[in-house]
Amino acid sequence: MMRNILLLIIGLYVMACSESSILGDEFIGDDSFDLSYIDTVSLELSTLRYDSVITSTSDRLLLAYQSDSVFTGMNTEGYFLLAPASDNTITDSDVFDSITISLPLDGYFYNLEDYVSVNVQLERLTEELESRAYYNFSNPSSINSSKTTLMNREVKFYADRDQDPEVRIDNAFGESLFNLYQNGSDKIETSSEFYQYLKGLQLSITSDESVGIGLVADSIRLRLYYTNHTGDTESQSELDMYVSGSPYFTHYSYNQPQRFESIVEFGDQVISDNTHHASLIHGGLGYRTLVSLPSIEELTLTGKNYVISGALLKLFPVESTDDLPETIYATYVTEDLEIISSSSLIVSLYYDDDHGRDTFFAIDVSDLIASMFADESTRNYSVVFDLDDDLNNSISNLWIGDETYRSELILYTITNK
Known part of the structure; x- marks a missing residue:
């Protein structure tokens, strides 16, 4: 693993040299510059929470x-509407048999190795889902409708079965x-x-222990079974609504945890x-990790003519409810938490196979640090860390340690001697 980190650092340095006009031919062999690194840049980690997390754009219920x-x-509760059946062939002579709901699994499971038995409730709403026409539901959304229970059954969910x-x-x-x-x-x-x-309908579960099950929302199906009578023959038919x-x-x-009770908005x-x-x-x-770099401004006041050749941010995980993700994502934000990066940045996991003590996430933040040195107005910029989009509608979570757990920003700099 250390070989990979060394290659990453070298890559940052080479990249910086190729992009900086200062680091051209004059640098090679020039005794007027000093290449060094600073590993004492202080970090400040905080937890913030988004007001709402859009779940209607997720493929998952x-x-x-x-x-x-x-x-x-x-x-959690899953709220949904069904589209009417498009191929209704029910006739006057047909007889109703039964009705079922199919719960298609999308492969996301939390705290499930083989199978789990939970009680599944299906309830019918008496009022329309709020803002149905706009498809713009988020968490939290107000649910004011009263409900009628249509099902409350124990269901087994298997992690490794296709059915x-x-x-x-x-x-x-x-x-x-x-x-x-x-x-x-x-x-x-x-x-209409x-x-x-x-x-509308609502799905939910009750369980004695923590569990999470992802469903393919678009494929949830209500099926009517009925007997078709044609002359002297009978056959079973189905009518599906998705x-x-x-x-x-x-x-x-x-309920807001006590340790986060001061987060109101x-x-x-x-x-x-x-x-x-x-x-x-x-x-x-909607809880996210915010990393601020308050000591960057102090470095700019030392009077040294720093040129940033590389900046590596290392974050050590403390605990994860699942296996550690191979990647998490970062965005640069202003002091007012406005996003300034054009897209989410990949943060890679470097795993210590031998002991696990040196397992950390790392991201090259050279562009951010260079901007903070060059422009005083950017020195309050921070980095927000997030899970993959697929996990933003899940109960998966990750704790990131601060400097106590060795998280750090390493700066590779060139200064005038």
């Missing part, structure tokens, strides 16, 4: 419950829906008629000194 030393009784659970739900609801698809004066013929009848193309989102319900921060020298990144709850 999350069923989860989390209870640990930080979060007690956090749970998705298909669960029977309330027959009375199924028969009522079947009757509206059948010929008659109340037959459903348009989408369907949405007027079925305004979420596909309809609004959905995941709602997170939780976006912009509020809790420094790592008050959270056991670590900062939290939590996917679905």
Whole structure:
């Protein structure tokens, strides 16, 4: 691993030399410059929280419950609409049999190695989902509708099986829906008629231990089974309704942990000194790690003519609820937390296979540091760290240690002798 880090540092230096006009032919063999590094640049880690995390743009509908030393009784609910069936062939002579819901797994599991048994609840909303036409649901969204329970069953979810659970739900609801698809004066013929009848559904789970299960939202399916009578023969047929193309989102319900109780609105921060020298990144709850560099301004006041040839930010993880991710992501922000980087930056994991003590995330921040040295107005810029987009609708989380856990910024500089 150390060989990889050395190559990274050399790469930073070569890259800087190739881009700086100061580091041209005059530098090579010139005794007027001194190449060195500074490893005592202080870091300040804080935890902040986004006001809302958009979950309607995620492909996932999350069923989860989390209870640990930080979060007690956090749970999620998945809200969704179904599109009406596009191929209704139900006739007057057909007879309703049953109705089921299919729960397609997307491969995300939290705290599940083989299988888990949880109680799954399906509830019918009596009012339309808020702002349904705009498809712009976020966490937290206000859910004001009363509900009617359609299903409350124990379901087994397997981590290594291709088959998705298909669960029977309330027959009375199924028969009522079947009757509206059948010929008659109340037959459903348009989408608006369907949405007027079925305004929305909610999925949730109850569990005695922390668990998370990701569903492919678009593929959630309600299926009507019915018997088709043609002459003297009988055959079973199905009519399917999918979420596909309809609004959905995941709602997170939780109590603010005591250590983060001072975070009331976006912009509020809790420094790592008050959270056991670590900062939290939590996917679905919107907690993110903010790294500030207050000592950069002090370096600019020393009177030395620094040229930044490389800057390496190393962050040591303290704890992760899952296996450590191979990458996390970073964005540069202003003092007001406005994003200034054009895209998210990849932060790579360097894993110590032998002991794990030297496992850390690293990112080249040479461009940010060079800007902070060159422009006084940028010296309050910081870096926000985030999980992969796929985990931003999840209960996966990661604690990043501060300087107590050896997180550091290493500057490679060239100065006039």
